[in-house]
Amino acid sequence: MNGMEMLFTRRSIRSFRPDPIPKEILDKILEAGTYAATGMNRQSPIMIAVRDRALRDRLSAMNAKIMGADMDPFYGAPVVIIVLADRSISTYLYDGSLVMGNLMLAAHHYGIGSCWIHRAKEEFESEEGKELLRSLGITGDYEGIGHCVLGYAETEEGEAKPRKSDYIYYVD
């Protein structure tokens, strides 16, 4: 897929088939995440790629609870990539966001739907979230930036909604 086409045709997907994503494609998506720009190349983010069904469902439940809703906030997606970033680095929030962006774009390149699901911050501020990080051997002051949920889309991607009229200002 052409780069500009990739930027213009990515859509947020909110309905997924349960089919797994081939490991080699997931690896390329994650690698694309590592190539996001980071402030002074300090690489403050980390990614946790969750394919384990039990953990995926536990995260979904934690997220739903924060939301105060009784549903799967991951829309049935079989894979969840959690992006966190090291708060001790001043650009961490911007860095982590760019990693999320690369993940969504690379997924789209491979015909895989994605959506940024929020509340990762609250999730990993909880004791359960902190314990989860510890259990993976992750130490340090990490803040949840987002969940990039991934899977094959249930339905065709629609047209983009109109962009607002005052998005761009020129000073020539």
Added chain:
Amino acid sequence: MNGMEMLFTRRSIRSFRPDPIPKEILDKILEAGTYAATGMNRQSPIMIAVRDRALRDRLSAMNAKIMGADMDPFYGAPVVIIVLADRSISTYLYDGSLVMGNLMLAAHHYGIGSCWIHRAKEEFESEEGKELLRSLGITGDYEGIGHCVLGYAETEEGEAKPRKSDYIYYVD
């Protein structure tokens, strides 16, 4: 350029030729910015594309002052796109970062170098920054997210620095 190649070969450029960027290419880069994902598609960011030399130099001076340095923080780039986002929308910081990401990637697609220059937050918290927004007819509670400086690179893009070894964790 292929989408994955675009993600893997973008580099931050810190030395620019003064040559202008053709308007039709700048327009495509900005349009790519508007296609970044935003929380609930609320499109919280705005972009100010600065080609005017006087304003570009004024911004550079404001930025250098915040930095406490006596240099051009925009590395000679002829074009500066300021990204700001509406603080009243909870996802504004993430949204604005994704716009920055799309700008850098689209620029690379067209063979144009870019770099994220920080301190936009401090710049637009100053009275001078606020007055600048007012002079452009921009009202509302906008926070500076970043400057995407653009231009033709002075030197060849180098190899990417190594990625850290603990960027990715798997839970299978």
